[in-house]
Amino acid sequence: MGHRLGDIELILTPQADGAIWRFALDTERLPSFARGIQDEGGQLLALWGSDDRHLGAGYAVHVAFLSSVGLVWTSSALPADNPSYPDLAAIFPQADRMQRATFDLLGIRAEDAVDSRKWLRHNAWPENTYPLRRDFAAEPTRQLDAYPFIRVEGDGVHEIPVGPIHAGTIEPGHFRFSIIGDRILKLEERFGYTHKGTEKRFEGLDLATGAKLAGRVSGDSHSAFAWAYCLAVETATASAVPERAVWLRALFLEIERVANHLGDLGYLGNDAALTFGFVQFWRLREDWLRMSAKLFGHRYLFDCIVPGGVAVDISEPGKAELNALADRIEAEVHELKAIYDEHAGLQDRFANAGIVKPALAARLGLTGLAGRASSQAWDARAQFPQAPYDQLDVNMGTHRRGDVLARAEVRFVEIFESLRLIREILGRLPAGVLYAPPTRMDAACEGMGWVEGWRGPVLVALRIGADGCLDRVHPHDPSWQNWPLLEVGTLGNIVPDFPLINKSFNLSYSGQDL
Amino acid sequence: MATHLILQKIFKTGIVSEPQPAADLALRTHEQQLHAEILKVFGQALVIRHIDAGSCNGCELEIHALGGPYYNIEGIGVKFAASPRHADLLLVTGPVSRHLETALKRTFDATPEPKWVVAMGDCGCGAAGAMFGPNYATIGPVREVIPVDVEVPGCPPTPTAILQGILAAVSGK
Numbered sequence: 054m055g056h057r058l059g060d061i062e063l064i065l066t067p068q069a070d071g072a073i074w075r076f077a078l079d080t081e082r083l084p085s086f087a088r089g090i091q092d093e094g095g096q097l098l099a100l101w102g103s104d105d106r107h108l109g110a111g112y113a114v115h116v117a118f119l120s121s122v123g124l125v126w127t128s129s130a131l132p133a134d135n136p137s138y139p140d141l142a143a144i145f146p147q148a149d150r151m152q153r154a155t156f157d158l159l160g161i162r163a164e165d166a167v168d169s170r171k172w173l174r175h176n177a178w179p180e181n182t183y184p185l186r187r188d189f190a191a192e193p194t195r196q197l198d199a200y201p202f203i204r205v206e207g208d209g210v211h212e213i214p215v216g217p218i219h220a221g222t223i224e225p226g227h228f229r230f231s232i233i234g235d236r237i238l239k240l241e242e243r244f245g246y247t248h249k250g251t252e253k254r255f256e257g258l259d260l261a262t263g264a265k266l267a268g269r270v271s272g273d274s275h276s277a278f279a280w281a282y283c284l285a286v287e288t289a290t291a292s293a294v295p296e297r298a299v300w301l302r303a304l305f306l307e308i309e310r311v312a313n314h315l316g317d318l319g320y321l322g323n324d325a326a327l328t329f330g331f332v333q334f335w336r337l338r339e340d341w342l343r344m345s346a347k348l349f350g351h352r353y354l355f356d357c358i359v360p361g362g363v364a365v366d367i368s369e370p371g372k373a374e375l376n377a378l379a380d381r382i383e384a385e386v387h388e389l390k391a392i393y394d395e396h397a398g399l400q401d402r403f404a405n406a407g408i409v410k411p412a413l414a415a416r417l418g419l420t421g422l423a424g425r426a427s428s429q430a431w432d433a434r435a436q437f438p439q440a441p442y443d444q445l446d447v448n449m450g451t452h453r454r455g456d457v458l459a460r461a462e463v464r465f466v467e468i469f470e471s472l473r474l475i476r477e478i479l480g481r482l483p484a485g486v487l488y489a490p491p492t493r494m495d496a497a498c499e500g501m502g503w504v505e506g507w508r509g510p511v512l513v514a515l516r517i518g519a520d521g522c523l524d525r526v527h528p529h530d531p532s533w534q535n536w537p538l539l540e541v542g543t544l545g546n547i548v549p550d551f552p553l554i555n556k557s558f559n560l561s562y563s564g565q566d567l
Numbered sequence: 568m569a570t571h572l573i574l575q576k577i578f579k580t581g582i583v584s585e586p587q588p589a590a591d592l593a594l595r596t597h598e599q600q601l602h603a604e605i606l607k608v609f610g611q612a613l614v615i616r617h618i619d620a621g622s623c624n625g626c627e628l629e630i631h632a633l634g635g636p637y638y639n640i641e642g643i644g645v646k647f648a649a650s651p652r653h654a655d656l657l658l659v660t661g662p663v664s665r666h667l668e669t670a671l672k673r674t675f676d677a678t679p680e681p682k683w684v685v686a687m688g689d690c691g692c693g694a695a696g697a698m699f700g701p702n703y704a705t706i707g708p709v710r711e712v713i714p715v716d717v718e719v720p721g722c723p724p725t726p727t728a729i730l731q732g733i734l735a736a737v738s739g740k
Contacts, residue, residue: 177665177704184703193665193703217670220649222617222630225667246666247621250704269698272625272723316631329573335635336583342632353628355722388576395569563623 072437073288073501078127080138083116086127087144095120096418096431097145099512099529100152102159104186105130108497112136112161116148117501117512117529123437124503126514131161140166147418147534150565158185158252170201173245173566184253205231205239213548217246221552224562228551235547240540247566255515255526260286260360260491263523267513268355270528271564273313276305277506278528279358281513284439284502286360289517292491296483298362300441304478305354305363307471310507311382312341312353314464314471317559321461322393324553325402333389337382344378362488372479379472390465403458407542407554410455419538421509421531423558426463427455433505444481445474455542457557467507493521508532508561530564584639588727590734594717612644613737616654616678620671620709621664623699626688626723630658633726645733651677656736658729659713662690662699663706675713683736686710687719687729694720 078086087097099117106112111133118125129138140163142149152163153172160183163169171180175198178184182191205212210233217225227243251270255263267282268275280302287294315338322330342352349357349365357365367375393399409419411428419427433439434447450466452459494517501514509531518524539558543551617630633640634647648654651674663671675684686709689697693708701707709715719732 175666189703191703197669198666217667218618218651218674222619222627222634222647224619224622224624224627225670246670247619247661247664248666248704249621249623249662249664249699250702251699253702253704254699266698269623269625269722272623273628275625316628329577332636333576333580335632336580336637339632339635339637352725353625353723355625388572392569392572392576395572397569561624 072123072433072439073503074123074125075501076125076127078129080114080129080131083114083127083129083141084139084144087116087118087141090118090120090125091144093121096420097141097148098124098420098510099527099533100141100148100155101514101527101529102155102161102185103516103525103527104159106133107187112159114138114155114161115514115527116141117514119431119510124501124512126501136160137162137164139164142166142168145418146416147537150537151533154567157183159183160186173248175245175248177248184250200243202229202241202243203239207233209233210238226562230548230551232548235549237543237546237548237551240543240551242536242540244536244562245566247563249563249567251567252525252527255523258523260517260521260523263515263526264359265356267526267528268358270567271530271532271561272353273561274309274506274508274511274530274564276302276309276354276358277504277511278513279356280306281502281504281511282515282526282528283358283360284504285500285513285515286491286517287500288502289498289500289515290492290494292361293489295362295486295489297485298487300478300482301363301365301367301487302358303441303445304367304475304482305349305357306504306506307474307478308341308345308354310471311468311475312338312345313507313559314468315341315382315386317556318389318393318461318464320556321403321457321553322399324556325399327396327399330389330393330399333385337385340378341382344375348375359488361491362486364487366487367479367482372482376476376479379475383469383472386465386468393461400458402550402553403461404454404456406457406550407546407557408454408456409538409542411453413541414455414538417538417541418534420534421505422463422467422507423460423535423538424509425449425451426459428453431510433503433510437503439503441478445477447474457553460557495519497524506531508559509535528567530561532560532562532565535560536565583636584642585637587643587734588731590738591728591731592735592738594719594732594735612646613656613733614646614648614654615656615658615733616648616651616674618657618659618671618674620659620661620667620691620712621699621705622661622688622690626660626691629723629726629729630660633729638726638730640730651675652679654678654682656683656685656733658685658687658733659709659715660688660691661709662697663709663712665704665706668706668712671709671712683716684709684713685717685719685732685736686715687721687724687732689720689722692718692720696722698722
């Protein structure tokens with residue numbers, strides 16, 4: 054199939070229902086290709102590398118672009134000595150941290166990048182050693198981490214360092230605020246604290262264990278990651294998945310979306326001093342989680358999605374129970390929305406806090422839920438629907454204010470839409486088996502999975518070795534590109550509004566620390 | 568009027584809190600040196616500082632759930648604090664990542680004696696089947712870095728299990 058993107062006429066290899074396209078690209082043509090994607094309104098979703106020396110090659114840099122034809126996955130081969138590729142952050146700023154992480158983990162350098170500071174590396178491994186290289190064998194360093202923050206200087210400017218251990222039950226990371234009075238002049242993030250060597254851990258795992266690990270890249274997005282991983286495995290091995298399993302996977306993903314949105318709406322109320330909102334939404338969330346535990350054996354549906362299908366089924370009485378709960382939750386969320394809409398104090402805190410204007414969101418690549426709240430109308434379920442979404446006609450929720458209020462509004466819209474989808478899935482669930490073992494391939498094979506998780510697009514790219522075990526897995530969480538927008542979105546706001554703004558994005562630390 | 572709607576909703580919802588579970592003493596890692604004196608100091612109130620030492624954030628979901636109305640932990644005297652200096656008990660999740668080893672030790676040192684540590688989650692406890700264990704970036708279970716009194720396995724453990732573990736740490740029986 055031929056497509057024109059930028060200056061390149063592409064012969065694209067379709068994967069996974071034609072939503073994902075694979076393309077081998079010469080390294081020097083990467084920038085012009087990226088510009089072509091940008092010119093037609095596309096985005097860069099992910100950038101990562103691989104050590105392919107054991108396959109008789111050098112290294113490779115991979116990029117996933119979002120474009121009008123779907124997701125384009127480019128792979129560019131790099132030489133084994135001194136591997137480097139042209140900087141893409143000047144075109145897509147969201148590539149900056151991904152490029153720095155790729156250097157930390159693989160020693161593949163983005164040439165002429167403006168920011169070449171380390172990103173994921175603190176002190177767990179020494180400079181000039183790279184954990185994702187096959188021959189990595191370094192010991193942790195014992196020095197304290199030193200990181201050159203960008204300083205703001207001037208009369209009356211001072212810094213507030215926060216974290217890595219935060220004052221609430223949230224994940225660890227460091228925020229460096231430069232403020233004048235109560236106003237934030239600059240916020241700089243420093244992450245990588247929860248770096249667990251996740252990608253290294255995938256190496257050599259069997260396919261079933263890999264699904265469990267993928268689901269724990271970011272626990273709150275378990276179903277999204279597990280499904281994306283399984284899609285990647287099934288694409289790589291050209292395995293067909295039973296229809297009932299495909300529909301149940303969508304059911305799990307929508308259950309996960311509702312659970313997270315309910316929790317966030319509760320916390321948004323709490324952070325604006327409306328404890329009532331927290332208590333009510335978390336009551337509904339608990340009802341929702343308990344229903345999952347009762348019907349599927351796990352409150353967060355862990356390990357329900359497996360390569361080749363799903364591990365649990367739903368019975369007829371189970372469907373009725375879930376339908377009834379979905380009805381009740383919908384009615385109650387309408388009641389609570391009326392209260393949130395009416396509550397002057399809450400609206401005062403939500404409106405105009407943490408604004409990311411649509412133009413800035415487009416320039417910096419804000420994605421997923423937060424992107425949709427800033428007019429970035431991308432939702433893989435609606436635009437590039439893979440089964441079963443191709444039969445479900447998903448309505449995308451968008452808003453153009455780009456503030457905390459807009460991000461809350463999109464969550465409300467998406468709860469109602471997900472509850473509608475859940476009822477529709479339950480009503481149309483095809484009969485049949487839940488599982489068909491993935492095909493065993495004789496040679497190494499590669500695949501990618503793309504799922505619209507509750508936070509945004511989740512990608513998993515992988516290579517299975519000739520031995521049938523995982524050779525290289527890269528999971529990508531949308532938090533990668535959204536975290537920098539939190540830095541920008543808080544500028545000019547007051548420090549006490551930061552927790553509220555942060556919660557309105559609710560980004561994953563573990564998902565980007567890997 | 569929001570106030571009217573709020574009051575109506577509160578009245579309609581009623582009280583949903585459930586009775587607290589019994590302490591699960593089987594979760595203790597060793598016989599605790601609990602003095603009557605300590606119990607007298609703390610009475611029925613307990614302040615917890617949560618530390619994420621590298622988790623996948625699955626355990627955090629259940630700690631949050633514990634704060635919801637069904638479990639009503641503040642009603643039984645358990646409260647989460649912002650500073651370790653105000654804490655009686657550290658609730659630690661995750662396999663300890665090397666990048667958080669120092670922060671975890673410092674937080675432990677900043678917590679005044681007497682104190683308890685509850686490690687939770689399969690990774691934090693080093694339970695069989697934990698998805699994250701020792702490697703170049705991860706040290707492993709919490710007990711490898713700071714002393715642990717009670718371990719609550721699970722992926723993630725339910726709010727009830729967490730509460731049972733917390734109560735096991737502080738009950739003298």
